[in-house]
Amino acid sequence: MPPGPHPGFSKNVFINCPFDSEYSFLLRPILFTIVYLGFTPQIASQTADSGEQRINKILSLIVKSKYSLHDLSRIRSKRSGELYRLNMPFELGMDYACRRIPSGHLRQKRFLVLGATPHDYKKALSDLAGIDGKPHGNKPKKAVLALRNWFIETVHLKKAESPNVIWYKFTDFTNDFHDERKKDGFTKEDLKMMPIREYIGFIRTWIDNLPRRHISGT
Amino acid sequence: MKSKKSQQVVPNLSGGWSVKSYGSTRAFKTFDTQGEAVAWARSKSKREGLDLYVHGRDGMVRYKNSYRTVPSSPQHGNGRK
16 A cells, blocks of 8 residues: 655646756746646756665655656657657656556646647657647747646646736746846856756745735645 | 836747736737837837846846936946846
């Protein structure tokens, strides 16, 4: 019998995506949308305990998260001879397996599969036939749209502000982030290299200072 | 939330560019290109003595110009940063 759910289980969202600088233009609005809608992103790069095997860390994040976001848009190699990336589909498989454990709270798990186009990843991962993902077209605004709509359709959030409003809030946040971090002495390079955990902290503080609540619970 | 008196040029969900005020969820005007949006927003910001933030397609701030007539800090006041 698996143990009971983690206290934050129903609000945790496991993020399975690349964490390199080439993906940060999508990751930042994705993180903002998740926090803005009242949820808590869980990412493997948040802790850097070298003594813990990465795969065990990922499994513990999957188990403590009711929701997951898997972005398969970067599994394609760019150059001839370059190996394609297997971590993301592998972690999706781990998540799916947890969800299929016959009893216990892990049966409640739900996930969103994102891709650049609606069906490109299915050509490489035909086992996903019948599982509908959402495309982001490598556009940050479309990622916000896909994620916000998934929270309504699948997480059953009763009400959320429009994708446009969330996007405009994100640009307001980036204005303040730009000014306040500059005042704190951060350079452009520092901002690019900022640990994701620290970035999430700035998002949370900013959202906590907003004048009113903008979402309704599930 | 400190950038209250400012204009932003930001990409919109329809693929074009919008000019909006900080804190507003509605755009003043939308344009097909970032260049057109910046030109219009710059003229408005100069007229009204506001800061102008120009965002990239990723939503992050690319640069900021200040057109404040009364400098709010030593880094403002020369019309450009």
